[in-house]
Amino acid sequence: MSKSHGRKSRARNTSRSRGAAYASAQAGTLHQHDSGPSDKDLQPARPGGWGADTAPDMRTASALIGACLERCAPCQQSLAAKLLDEDPIVLAVTAGSVYSLAADARDAGSLASEAAHAFFRALKASSPGDGRGMVRCVESLNYQDRAALLEDALDLWTFYGHKHPGLMRGQNTRQKSPSPFTFAVPGSAPEDAGPGTVLDLSGLAHPARYGVRADMTLTGSGRVASVALVPDPESREAGYDDLHQRLAWEPYLPEALPEEDPAWVLKIHETNGTLLGIVRLLDASLLPGKPREWRPDAYDVILWSAPQPTPASAAWLETAREKGSVLLYGPLDLTPAAPLDSARLLAVHARCVFTDRL
Numbered sequence: 001m002s003k004s005h006g007r008k009s010r011a012r013n014t015s016r017s018r019g020a021a022y023a024s025a026q027a028g029t030l031h032q033h034d035s036g037p038s039d040k041d042l043q044p045a046r047p048g049g050w051g052a053d054t055a056p057d058m059r060t061a062s063a064l065i066g067a068c069l070e071r072c073a074p075c076q077q078s079l080a081a082k083l084l085d086e087d088p089i090v091l092a093v094t095a096g097s098v099y100s101l102a103a104d105a106r107d108a109g110s111l112a113s114e115a116a117h118a119f120f121r122a123l124k125a126s127s128p129g130d131g132r133g134m135v136r137c138v139e140s141l142n143y144q145d146r147a148a149l150l151e152d153a154l155d156l157w158t159f160y161g162h163k164h165p166g167l168m169r170g171q172n173t174r175q176k177s178p179s180p181f182t183f184a185v186p187g188s189a190p191e192d193a194g195p196g197t198v199l200d201l202s203g204l205a206h207p208a209r210y211g212v213r214a215d216m217t218l219t220g221s222g223r224v225a226s227v228a229l230v231p232d233p234e235s236r237e238a239g240y241d242d243l244h245q246r247l248a249w250e251p252y253l254p255e256a257l258p259e260e261d262p263a264w265v266l267k268i269h270e271t272n273g274t275l276l277g278i279v280r281l282l283d284a285s286l287l288p289g290k291p292r293e294w295r296p297d298a299y300d301v302i303l304w305s306a307p308q309p310t311p312a313s314a315a316w317l318e319t320a321r322e323k324g325s326v327l328l329y330g331p332l333d334l335t336p337a338a339p340l341d342s343a344r345l346l347a348v349h350a351r352c353v354f355t356d357r358l
Contacts, residue, residue, distance in 0.1 A: 033066025033075060036157070042097055050089055050131035060086060061094040065157045071248045080154075084146055088138040089131075091146060092119075095153035096134045099123050113148035115141055204302045208237035208246075210330070212275065212304055214312040216319070217327055221257040225312075225320040225352075227266060227278070229304070229330030239331050243346045247280070247303070252329050252345035263300070264350035266326050267358050269309075273317045277305035277358040278328065278350070305358055320352045 042058035044050050060083045067075035083090060099120055122137040138146060209232035217226040231238035243249045250258060267276040279299045312320075320326055329347040 033063055033070050033072060035069040036062055036065030037097075038062055042093060044093060044129075044131060046129055049129040050093065051135055052089055056087060056089045056093060058090065058093060061090055065094075065154065068154045068158050070245060076154075080147070080150060084143065084150065088146075089135050091150060092131060092134040092138045095119055095138075095149055096123055096131055098153055098156045113145070113152055115145035115149040116152040119149055204299050205305075206301050206303045208232075208239070208242045209235035210238055210304050212278070212310060213332065214275065214310070214316050216316065217329070218254075219257040219327065220255045223319070224257060224323060224325075224327050225316050226327040226329060227275070228332040229328065231331045231333075240344055240346065243330060247301075247348075249328075249346035249348050252342055252347040254342055257327065258347060258349040260325050260349045260351060262351065264328065264348050265353050266320075266328070266350050268312075268317075268320065268352055268354050270354040270356055272309070272311075273314075274309040274311050275306055276355070278303040279358070302358070321354070323352075325349060325351050 039058040039062040042061055043055040047053065047055045050056075060079055064076065064079035064083055067079055083094070095116075096119075099116075100123060118141075119134060119137050122133045126133045138149070141149065211230040211232060213228045213230060215226055215228060216223050229243070263281050265279050265281060267279065268274070269276055280301045280303065281299060326349075327347055328350050329345050332345075
């Protein structure tokens with residue numbers, strides 16, 4: 001039995017014995033991550049334009065992008081190592097297919113590695129459908145630089161995938177910039193936005209709808225201000241799977257307060273203390289030229305925004321101001337017939353920001 005045939009046989013046996021998909025077992029992971037593009041979506045339309053006689057096998061790349069979108073660390077680690085051992089054209093296509101969405105080097109990320117910038121230059125110098133320069137660029141890189149290029153490409157895949165799911169199926173919109181902001185005032189910039197600046201944030205609304213309830217929760221760190229998310233009964237997307245898979249919230253542990261996550265922020269009106277909204281900030285590595293780890297003015301998603309002023313008690317506000325953070329948890333079912341089950345709750349430890357607007 002050949003080595004390749006033996007590996008395929010073991011993969012089939014693993015798939016049958018554990019109920020995993022054959023493709024997942026062969027790819028080296030027992031999880032099936034379908035959030036990303038399929039291997040057929042990733043394959044170039046003309047393999048000859050990439051110097052190949054046949055279309056490259058992109059199954060590992062497809063599974064890896066899906067694992068990144070679903071934040072499965074074990075699969076990311078194993079699949080990334082597997083991809084780096086494959087033919088250089090696989091990495092070239094994986095990076096080229098997402099870097100082609102960046103309009104210029106700024107969009108590609110000034111904080112990216114030197115390998116990523118070299119690859120981006122090779123991409124911009126290539127004619128449409130001609131990926132041979134990108135393949136040669138990857139071939140010239142050592143293992144560490146290839147790993148850096150892959151990491152940067154996966155960061156972009158994660159960014160574009162969460163913001164524009166259609167791109168996961170090859171729908172390249174050729175957008176000018178990954179910035180989520182649309183400014184109604186000409187010449188405005190996020191850091192210069194004054195009281196009269198109008199920002200169109202409608203495109204950042206989370207697809208699932210929730211209501212909120214401010215309360216106090218007893219944790220291993222004492223009593224903390226908290227906000228429960230209550231799924232809108234008319235929003236089929238809202239619930240446990242949404243918070244766990246799409247937003248990567250962790251299981252709720254009554255005896256412990258999770259480590260504060262700098263990406264999640266609860267906005268509270270600085271004057272009247274009403275709740276304004278819950279947002280997730282955009283990672284600064286995707287926004288060039290910003291020295292801070294997280295930008296406070298660029299949102300990745302708006303999970304909830306108050307349709308009308310949502311008040312909180314004086315004791316709640318005092319605790320939130322003192323600690324500077326709150327516990328967000330959910331999904332909370334308020335129907336009397338459903339008793340609270342902490343095993344079906346998820347949570348994230350968010351920062352509080354007192355401001356005059358969302």
